[in-house]
Structures are given as structure tokens and as C-alpha cells.
Amino acid sequence: MNTDLCVSPISAFKDNYIWAIHTQTHAVIVDPGDARPVWTFLQKKHLQLSAILITHHHHDHVGGIADLVGRHPAPVYGPATEVIPCRSIAVQEGNTIELKELALTMHVLEVPGHTAGHIAYYTDGMLFCGDTLFGCGCGRLFEGTPEQMHASLTKLANLPRDSEVYCAHEYTLNNIAFALTVEPRNPDLLARAVADQNRIARDEPTLPSTIGLELATNPFLRCQISQVQDYARQASDHPLRSVTEVFAVLRTLKNDFN
Numbered sequence: 001m002n003t004d005l006c007v008s009p010i011s012a013f014k015d016n017y018i019w020a021i022h023t024q025t026h027a028v029i030v031d032p033g034d035a036r037p038v039w040t041f042l043q044k045k046h047l048q049l050s051a052i053l054i055t056h057h058h059h060d061h062v063g064g065i066a067d068l069v070g071r072h073p074a075p076v077y078g079p080a081t082e083v084i085p086c087r088s089i090a091v092q093e094g095n096t097i098e099l100k101e102l103a104l105t106m107h108v109l110e111v112p113g114h115t116a117g118h119i120a121y122y123t124d125g126m127l128f129c130g131d132t133l134f135g136c137g138c139g140r141l142f143e144g145t146p147e148q149m150h151a152s153l154t155k156l157a158n159l160p161r162d163s164e165v166y167c168a169h170e171y172t173l174n175n176i177a178f179a180l181t182v183e184p185r186n187p188d189l190l191a192r193a194v195a196d197q198n199r200i201a202r203d204e205p206t207l208p209s210t211i212g213l214e215l216a217t218n219p220f221l222r223c224q225i226s227q228v229q230d231y232a233r234q235a236s237d238h239p240l241r242s243v244t245e246v247f248a249v250l251r252t253l254k255n256d257f258n
């Protein structure tokens with residue numbers, strides 16, 4: 001791994017994170033929903049835009065692309081099966097992307113569920129997962145089925161445990177509140193609640209998390225755990241015959257959780 005590499009959050013809208021992967025001179029931007037805060041960040045740090053990586057077509061992830069590439073031409077990578085403005089290179093599962101200025105190779109993972117063509121980018125212990133996996137939660141199923149989303153989350157859960165997870169929204173505290181209704185006595189979850197409340201109180205992001213932390217605390221990655229299954233069974237009006245059905249019940253409960 002390139003030891004000069006930094007990953008910085010750029011806050012946008014109410015709770016989006018646009019991630020900048022950068023050296024002292026070049027930056028790759030993930031999901032620029034708004035160009036203004038990205039441009040300000042690049043100017044302040046004297047960084048040249050090197051490439052843009054897009055995970056899915058939602059406006060809060062693609063809205064700033066045209067403005068950014070209008071100011072400074074750069075390749076725009078995005079999912080092959082979605083309509084992405086200014087996309088110059090369509091990518092799909094198994095493709096690799098050489099980010100030469102960062103000395104980094106990105107691997108493309110298809111993770112449908114939040115949207116039908118959603119992809120994630122993985123490299124050297126870092127995962128950029130858009131709106132698929134969140135801190136202690138997961139994305140809503142706008143276009144995919146519970147089966148697809150559960151398979152996508154399982155794919156991410158199988159990455160090395162120390163992989164850093166860079167999600168696109170600061171939803172962690174609300175997700176933890178929901179997770180505590182499912183597993184109120186999970187010691188890792190209780191510890192995470194304190195740690196992340198402290199981060200937010202200090203005005204710091206709760207991200208990145210790690211795959212290991214998500215496996216220990218995120219109910220959507222824990223549908224095979226008996227406590228999680230018992231909770232879903234009690235909340236369901238029909239018998240649950242598979243881990244995917246447990247996942248589907250949890251996702252529905254979370255949709256109504258505030």
C-alpha cells in the first residue's frame with residue numbers, strides 16, 4: 001500500500017460523506033453528490049482531481065460530477081448497468097481499476113439491493129461501499145430484493161476483518177439505536193454505542209468502521225445469530241425459514257424505526 005495515502009471525508013448535504021483518497025498531489029473522489037465542497041477541499045489542499053468513482057445512480061452521489069469534470073477533466077468510473085452522468089468507463093464485478101497517481105488498484109464488487117446496479121470498490125484493506133453497508137446498518141431496498149441485498153452484504157462481510165469501511169452517510173447512531181432493540185445485551189454493540197456517541201459529540205465522523213466491527217455489531221450481518229433470529233421471529237407474523245427471511249424482517253422493521 002502507498003504509505004503517503006490519506007482518506008478524508010468531505011461532508012455534503014445533511015449527512016453524506018464524499019470520500020477523497022489522496023496523496024500530497026492527487027485525489028480520487030468517491031460519489032461527489034455536490035461539487036462545491038469537493039472543489040473547496042481540492043483547492044485548499046492543492047490537490048489535482050485524478051479520477052471519480054461512482055457506486056450508484058442516486059442524485060446525492062452523482063450530482064457534482066458534471067461540474068467537477070467541467071473544471072478539471074478526469075475519468076469517471078461507474079456501474080455498467082446504471083445511467084451515470086459523464087461516466088467515461090463502465091465497470092462491473094471482477095474489473096480492476098489502476099489509479100496510477102495513487103499507486104492503487106481498485107477491485108469492483110457488484111452489490112445489488114439498494115439499487116439494481118450498485119457496485120463497491122475495494123483495495124488494500126479499504127472498502128468504499130456507497131449506500132450498501134452503513135455503520136451498524138444497511139441501505140434501504142429501493143430496487144433490489146432482500147435476497148440480493150443479503151447476498152451483497154454477505155459478500156462484503158467476507159472481506160478481511162481489518163478492512164476499513166467507508167460508507168456514504170453518517171447514519172451510525174440511529175442504526176445503533178435500532179441494533180440495541182435487536183441485541184440489547186451485545187457487549188460489542190454497547191461499547192460501540194459509547195464510542196460513537198463520543199465521536200459525534202466531538203464532531204468527528206463515526207467512519208470508517210471495520211468489517212470486524214460490523215460483524216460484531218451490525219444486525220444485518222448477524223442474521224445467523226440466535227438472538228437476532230429470535231427477535232425477528234417475535235416481530236414477524238409468519239414463520240421464518242431462512243436467514244434471508246430474518247434479514248427481510250429486520251430491514252422492514254428498520255424502515256419504520258425512528
Ligand SMILES: [Zn+2]
Binds near residue numbers: 056058114131
Ligand atoms: Zn442511494
